[in-house]
Amino acid sequence: MGFLDNLRNALGGQKTGNRATGGGSSSFGSGDANAYWIYAQCRRCGEPLRSRVNLANDPSLDDDGLNWVVRKGILGSGANRCFQTVEVMLKFDSKKQNVIESEVGGGKLITAEEYETLVRGA
Numbered sequence: 044m045g046f047l048d049n050l051r052n053a054l055g056g057q058k059t060g061n062r063a064t065g066g067g068s069s070s071f072g073s074g075d076a077n078a079y080w081i082y083a084q085c086r087r088c089g090e091p092l093r094s095r096v097n098l099a100n101d102p103s104l105d106d107d108g109l110n111w112v113v114r115k116g117i118l119g120s121g122a123n124r125c126f127q128t129v130e131v132m133l134k135f136d137s138k139k140q141n142v143i144e145s146e147v148g149g150g151k152l153i154t155a156e157e158y159e160t161l162v163r164g165a
């Protein structure tokens with residue numbers, strides 16, 4: 044009986060553990076509804092960069108009280124001996140579904156396809 048109890052405890056413990064760390068289950072499959080990937084390219088060295096936005100936690104309400112703003116500083120890997128941070132500001136609509144405004148310092152936004160191409164070509 045001890046074994047079953049231990050098993051039950053282990054399963055239960057894992058469940059709460061996942062919840063505490065913010066969703067261990069989200070890494071399984073592509074059903075990560077809260078994830079928004081920013082793809083950018085460093086202006087100085089051309090390195091492709093990406094950063095994950097957690098739409099549930101990262102955006103903060105804009106001054107207008109309607110839209111949502113995310114600010115990310117994306118640091119390159121240093122592979123090109125460039126340690127510039129690309130500063131990205133994205134403004135989402137009230138439903139956090141569409142980017143309605145963006146500002147990038149030190150680089151530019153690119154698409155996921157462009158990112159993949161750059162990574163492959165590097």
Ligand SMILES: [Zn+2]
Nearest residue numbers: 085088119125
């Ligand atoms: Zn760079």
